[in-house]
Amino acid sequence: MDTATLLALGFALVVLLVVLVRAWARRHALRVRSMRAVEGEREAAAMLRACGFDILGAQVEAEYPVEIDGERAIMGLRADYLVAKDGATFIAEVKTGARAPRIETAATRRQLLEYEVAFAVDGVLLVDADAGRIHTIAFPTLKR
Numbered sequence: 595m596d597t598a599t600l601l602a603l604g605f606a607l608v609v610l611l612v613v614l615v616r617a618w619a620r621r622h623a624l625r626v627r628s629m630r631a632v633e634g635e636r637e638a639a640a641m642l643r644a645c646g647f648d649i650l651g652a653q654v655e656a657e658y659p660v661e662i663d664g665e666r667a668i669m670g671l672r673a674d675y676l677v678a679k680d681g682a683t684f685i686a687e688v689k690t691g692a693r694a695p696r697i698e699t700a701a702t703r704r705q706l707l708e709y710e711v712a713f714a715v716d717g718v719l720l721v722d723a724d725a726g727r728i729h730t731i732a733f734p735t736l737k738r
Contacts, residue, residue, distance in 0.1 A: 634690040634723030635674055641721065642686060645728055647677040654685075658712040673709050674721075682716040684730075685709040688723055695722035697731060706731050 595603075639649060654676045657668050675686040687706060689695035697703055697720065706718045710733060720729040 635688045637723045637726075638686065638688040638721040639675065641723075641726060641728060642675065642677055642719075645679075647679045647684070647686070649675055649677050650683070651676040654713075656712045669712070671708065671712055673713065676713070676715075677719070684717045684719050685713050685715050686719040686721050686728075688721045690723045695720060695725065697729070707733055 635652075639652070642649060652675055653672055655670060655672045657670045660667050660669050673685045674688045677684050677686050685706075687702075687709065689702060693699050695702070697706075702720070706720060709715075710718050718731045720731050721727075722729065
């Protein structure tokens with residue numbers, strides 16, 4: 595084999611190695627995040643109980659209708675916990691990480707709003723598992 599062929603082959607092997615390492619790193623990061631989320635949900639259940647909430651269900655599901663150009667579609671979703679305290683029911687959403695537990699995070703805010711509407715509960719709770727805090731979230735415009 596000539597030098598140019600060997601260099602091209604070497605370059606191709608390096609590129610392949612980089613691609614494989616990046617793919618492994620992405621899979622590893624997803625596994626770590628997933629494991630932390632599961633752990634966070636366990637911690638959240640203990641926090642909710644310690645704060646006097648009764649856990650009525652975990653990974654609870656709901657459906658609600660949406661009309662699109664006059665056609666009805668049924669949307670399904672799942673929330674981490676359905677809890678109760680002092681006669682009121684709440685959906686508790688558990689978040690971990692730096693951005694997800696913040697109400698300023700649009701995806702989190704929209705998710706909580708959708709939960710309050712779909713589950714027809716008295717309120718929603720944002721549980722920051724990393725900080726060990728439970729936040730009561732209110733959308734005053736829904737309370738007409």
